[in-house]
Amino acid sequence: xxxxxxxxxxxxxxxxxxxxxxxxxxxxxxxxxxxxxxxxxxxxxxxxxxxxxxxxxxxxxxxxxxxxxxxxxxxxxxxxxxxxxxxxxxxxxxxxxxxxxxxxxxxxxxxxxxxxxxxxxxxxxxxxxxxxxxxxxxxxxxxxxxxxxxxxxxxxxxxxxxxxxxxxxxxxxxxxxxxxxxxxxxxxxxxxxxxxxxxxxxxxxxxxxxxxx
Amino acid sequence: xxxxxxxxxxxxxxxxxxxxxxxxxxxxxxxxxxxxxxxxxxxxxxxxxxxxxxxxxxxxxxxxxxxxxxxxxxxxxxxxxxxxxxxxxxxxxxxxxxxxxxxxxxxxxxxxxxxxxxxxxxxxxxxxxxxxxxxxxxxxxxxxxxxxxxxxxxxxxxxxxxxxxxxxxxxxxxxxxxxxxxxxxxxxxxxxxxxxxxxxxxxxxxxxxxxxx
Numbered sequence: 159x160x161x162x163x164x165x166x167x168x169x170x171x172x173x174x175x176x177x178x179x180x181x182x183x184x185x186x187x188x189x190x191x192x193x194x195x196x197x198x199x200x201x202x203x204x205x206x207x208x209x210x211x212x213x214x215x216x217x218x219x220x221x222x223x224x225x226x227x228x229x230x231x232x233x234x235x236x237x238x239x240x241x242x243x244x245x246x247x248x249x250x251x252x253x254x255x256x257x258x259x260x261x262x263x264x265x266x267x268x269x270x271x272x273x274x275x276x277x278x279x280x281x282x283x284x285x286x287x288x289x290x291x292x293x294x295x296x297x298x299x300x301x302x303x304x305x306x307x308x309x310x311x312x313x314x315x316x317x318x319x320x321x322x323x324x325x326x327x328x329x330x331x332x333x334x335x336x337x338x339x340x341x342x343x344x345x346x347x348x349x350x351x352x353x354x355x356x357x358x359x360x361x362x363x364x365x366x367x368x369x370x371x
Numbered sequence: 372x373x374x375x376x377x378x379x380x381x382x383x384x385x386x387x388x389x390x391x392x393x394x395x396x397x398x399x400x401x402x403x404x405x406x407x408x409x410x411x412x413x414x415x416x417x418x419x420x421x422x423x424x425x426x427x428x429x430x431x432x433x434x435x436x437x438x439x440x441x442x443x444x445x446x447x448x449x450x451x452x453x454x455x456x457x458x459x460x461x462x463x464x465x466x467x468x469x470x471x472x473x474x475x476x477x478x479x480x481x482x483x484x485x486x487x488x489x490x491x492x493x494x495x496x497x498x499x500x501x502x503x504x505x506x507x508x509x510x511x512x513x514x515x516x517x518x519x520x521x522x523x524x525x526x527x528x529x530x531x532x533x534x535x536x537x538x539x540x541x542x543x544x545x546x547x548x549x550x551x552x553x554x555x556x557x558x559x560x561x562x563x564x565x566x567x568x569x570x571x572x573x574x575x576x577x578x579x580x581x582x583x584x
Contacts, residue, residue, distance in 0.1 A: 189455060189554075190453055190455055190469075190471075192405035192407070192416060192451045192453070194405070194407035194414050194415075194416045194449065194451075195414050196409055196412075196413075196414050199409075200409075200447070200477075201407050201408055201409050201414055201447070201448070201449045201477075202407075202449060202475075203405060203407045203416070203449045203450075203451040203475055204451070204475065205451060205453035205471070205473045205532075207469060234413070234414070235414070236407065236413075236414045236415060236416045237416075238405045238407075238416040238417070238418060240403055240405070240418035242402065242403055244562075245500050245501060245558075247501060247504070247561070247564075247576075248508075249508060249509050249566075250508055250509045250511065250515065251493060251494075251497040251504075251505065251508050251511055251515075252511060252512075252515040252518075252519065254497065254500065254501070256403075256420060256500075258403075258418070260418045262415075262416055262417065264413075264414075280464060281464075284464040284467065287458050287467065287469075288458060288460060288467070288552065291460070291464075292464065294547065295461075295462060295463055295464050295547065296462050296463045296541070296543060296545060296547065298463065298464055298465060299465075302463065302464075302465040305465075306465065319418075324564040324565055324566075325564055325566075327566065328509070328566075330509060332509060333569075333570045334507070334508065334509065334570065335561075335563070335567050335570045335571070335572055335573055335576065336563075336564040336566050336567050336570075337561055337562050337563040337564035337567050338561065338562040338564065339501065339558050339559070339561050339562075339576070340558065340559030340560070340562065341402075341556060341557075341558060341559070342556070342557050342558075342559055343554060343555070343556050343557075344554075344555050344556075344557060345458075345552050345553065345554060345555075346552070346553030346554070346555050347553070348460070348548075348550055348551065348552050349457075349550050349551040349552075349553065350548070350549075350550040351460075351537040351538055351549040351550035351551065352537055353462075353537075353538075353540065353541075353549050354548050354549050354550050356546075357546045357547065357548045357549075358548070359548055360548055363460075363548065363552070
């Protein structure tokens with residue numbers, strides 16, 4: 159990946175990271191991203207589920223999606239993920255902050271038609287969303303593969319920003335509490351749908367696990 | 372707000388909403404957004420905390436931020452928030468989905484210098500991040516006000532997309548569990564910082580409350 163001067167923050171350069179060791183785990187933890195691009199001279203954004211396989215991220219939609227087909231004609235898209243870890247509480251509102259990990263990346267979208275690459279992207283996404291589920295579900299059919307379009311965006315430029323730690327010091331003797339309020343994204347107990355009557359919860363869904371500790 | 376043909380999804384038009392009654396609560400529940408814009412012909416995005424007051428959303432940064440100052444020269448920015456509610460588990464990976472509420476909006480950023488509007492934006496943001504805290508904290512000073520830049524983006528075009536409900540039916544008699552895995556964003560117990568020794572936790576922080584039920 160190239161170091162990208164566009165996304166080196168001028169105020170807090172020490173928060174910026176450009177190594178895959180920092181960037182990839184953030185992409186892997188985030189279930190959703192925002193994809194942004196320029197269309198007819200204007201900026202647009204859409205939320206998307208995201209999965210990384212190797213040095214690329216993948217997206218999917220119905221082959222009937224005109225929007226998705228037009229994505230592949232773009233020179234580049236910008237993809238952003240944000241993981242919030244803590245609200246940072248200081249003695250002043252002014253010194254409040256947020257502990258977070260975020261990634262901004264760019265790449266040129268391309269439609270993937272190769273079976274194995276497409277299959278791997280769907281399998282990895284399914285296992286990311288519901289770990290342990292792929293082998294339990296009905297197998298993906300060739301017909302379903304044909305009805306689903308996969309878009310790959312190689313990670314050609316990327317940058318992470320990370321803020322962790324306690325609040326900035328404020329020179330005040332006032333007895334005002336300061337610290338962190340953790341923000342956690344957790345999975346609740348599975349809620350059976352109308353077709354689940356009489357079907358026992360599979361082992362991989364029995365223990366709700368945290369999406370983000 | 373104008374109905375915006377750019378963001379009416381062609382695949383699932385019934386998921387789109389254009390009324391403030393749907394859009395504003397989503398903006399109010401999301402602590403963070405992605406702000407996207409075109410700079411020198413290329414698309415950029417940055418994560419930001421977001422607060423709505425009336426028919427606008429507000430952002431803040433140090434007055435020393437060149438980036439923030441340049442924002443006000445843009446004709447428009449695109450702001451996206453996404454709230455994930457459930458992973459929708461079907462019998463096939465193909466029919467998996469996500470229950471979510473998202474908003475995409477556009478507006479022209481402007482720097483706010485008027486004291487009362489700026490103060491209201493900071494107070495509302497602080498109360499959104501840490502409910503009940505504004506009157507407990509050291510009062511915001513004129514010096515702090517002068518060091519902080521506020522950017523307002525009027526909500527001139529906006530659209531919400533909402534998917535809620537059980538998985539799509541799959542014609543299969545296989546006893547495979549289907550339903551929802553709720554995703555919840557919750558606040559953990561406050562963690563005292565290094566300056567909090569001997570200071571008791573204020574009442575508004577005693578009961579951790581869920582960010583998103």
